[in-house]
Amino acid sequence: MEPMGRPGFSAKQRAELWARWQAGESLSDIGRALGKQAGSIHGVVAACGGIAPAERRRSRLALTPSEREEISRSLAGGATIRQIAATLQRAPSTISREIARHGTRRTYRATVADSRAWDRARRPKPCRLATHIPLQQIVAEKLGLDWSPEQIAGWLRVQYPGASNMHISHETIYRSLFIQARGVLKKELLKHLRSRRMMRRSRLASTEGQPRGQIIDAISIRERPAEVEDRAIPGHWEGDLISGAKNSHIATLVERHSRFTMLVKVQGKDAASVASALSREVRRLPREMWRSLTWDRGSEM
Incomplete structure (x- = not known):
């Protein structure tokens, strides 16, 4: 996952983001697929109310980039407006207005004209x-x-x-x-609203099969051996996860007999990130201390 900051989504990433959102994927799943923080995904989705923005398209009546390039070349060659209009099969008034909007006969440039026209076409109609x-x-x-x-x-x-x-x-x-x-x-x-939702969700969105707030194959704390309670025998470890601001997380490991505590910074709160960070850290301890340390890698701490 990339560090917090400005999301910087490319056009391709935004298209994939909205496609996944409309397919019912969660913010976390989309973030993992795009290599972004879930908070960054939420920022993009919430700004649009969960509704994918309509894809911008050129009007069928608008001049195309190739037509503007032809206008630019023809002007440089000394052609008249009527000659250009006849070549493009457009009205002379269309060519005249195009040149007047984006320069003069001497300064008209196809790339600049096309960019300005695209920007000016962004006129959201009020509801x-x-x-x-x-x-x-x-x-x-x-x-x-x-x-x-x-x-x-x-x-x-x-x-x-x-x-x-x-x-x-x-x-x-x-x-x-x-x-x-x-x-x-x-x-x-x-x-x-009946749903109490703050933004639109896809009809395909469902929490079914998503163990949110649950630990897969968890073993209840009630099943731990009795000797763990009195802290008399060394080798029993207790883990936890602390979440802070800006999506930061720290995993803790405490040896119950000696109260020896380890703090490990983790990149994310998912099971894979936590297990990987703890595995790397505990191997720095003397072998006698971590041989008895085990945890379920498929579970979140």
């Missing part, structure tokens, strides 16, 4: 709740009364049958709650 204040107030009031988004959407269609501007889908309400960046519905209203 109806953001622009229709009366509707926003009604939705917030009903949520405060513990109505579900589905109930609110259905009630609005019945209450205002002829006013389409007063209709809204339950999905828009959920998105406005989960994606706080929209600035439409207050975060406090999330507690009124």
